[in-house]
Amino acid sequence: QVQLQESGPGLVKPSQTLSLTCTVSGGSISSGSYYWSWIRQPAGKGLEWIGRIYSSGSTNYNPSLKSRVTISVDTSKNQFSLKLSSVTAADTAVYYCAREGVGMPHFDYWGQGILVTVSS
Amino acid sequence: QSVLTQPPSVSGAPGQRVTISCTGSSSNIGPGFDVHWYQQFPGTAPKLLIHTNSIRPSGVPDRFSASRSGTSASLAITGLQAEDEADYYCQSYDSGLSGSLFGGGTKLTVL
Numbered sequence: 001q002v003q004l005q006e007s008g009p010g011l012v013k014p015s016q017t018l019s020l021t022c023t024v025s026g027g028s029i030s031s032g033s034y035y036w037s038w039i040r041q042p043a044g045k046g047l048e049w050i051g052r053i054y055s056s057g058s059t060n061y062n063p064s065l066k067s068r069v070t071i072s073v074d075t076s077k078n079q080f081s082l083k084l085s086s087v088t089a090a091d092t093a094v095y096y097c098a099r100e101g102v103g104m105p106h107f108d109y110w111g112q113g114i115l116v117t118v119s120s
Numbered sequence: 121q122s123v124l125t126q127p128p129s130v131s132g133a134p135g136q137r138v139t140i141s142c143t144g145s146s147s148n149i150g151p152g153f154d155v156h157w158y159q160q161f162p163g164t165a166p167k168l169l170i171h172t173n174s175i176r177p178s179g180v181p182d183r184f185s186a187s188r189s190g191t192s193a194s195l196a197i198t199g200l201q202a203e204d205e206a207d208y209y210c211q212s213y214d215s216g217l218s219g220s221l222f223g224g225g226t227k228l229t230v231l
Contacts, residue, residue: 037220039220039222046209046222046223046224046225047158047166047209047211047222047225048222049217049219049220049221049222051219052219052220060218060219061219062217062219063216063217096165096166100220104171104172105153105154105156105212105213105220106154106156106168106171106172106211107156107158107166107168107211107220108168108171108177110165110166110167111165112164112165113165
């Protein structure tokens with residue numbers, strides 16, 4: 001059974017960089033059959049796709065966030081990470097990591113989510 | 121236009137049938153990209169409910185069904201139960217984003 005677990009600071013100051021890691025267990029992030037994605041959800045609002053990475057390191061980002069987002073992968077640790085720079089209060093949200101099938105663009109496994117608050 | 125439009129809320133009495141619509145555009149559902157549906161309870165991660173327009177993952181009751189036509193899709197829930205009260209999201213690939221797009225979500229209330 002594949003499991004994903006987000007980790008990182010729950011509080012980030014405005015203008016700083018939000019950094020989160022997703023640890024994958026029960027399956028290899030290098031399998032080649034999946035993209036590994038980040039999705040966020042502000043309180044009381046809908047889901048927003050942030051971006052995804054393939055095991056090779058190839059990435060796709062939401063154009064609305066592209067200038068501030070970096071997603072990277074560490075296959076040796078079976079982890080992938082999110083960095084979001086120059087954060088503001090509008091970036092306060094629950095951040096989820098999720099698995100998306102190549103050629104099957106739906107999210108079948110999700111992490112439990114981590115609340116990140118941007119505040120001084 | 122990279123938008124998937126859902127009604128903010130729907131409601132129904134136990135045992136009834138409700139539908140949730142998801143209207144897309146020429147950059148997502150229209151060109152034939154598949155639609156997927158998620159169920160989310162408060163404080164929990166979304167759960168895949170329907171994928172590839174109409175396929176239920178193992179363990180999802182057959183009370184849940186979905187379809188896609190043209191630039192729209194819909195989720196139907198029959199024999200409504202109190203436990204179905206949740207938020208429901210549609211999702212599709214969007215060529216403008218080169219990635220995934222979610223609908224705004226629909227809150228289902230069981231009366």
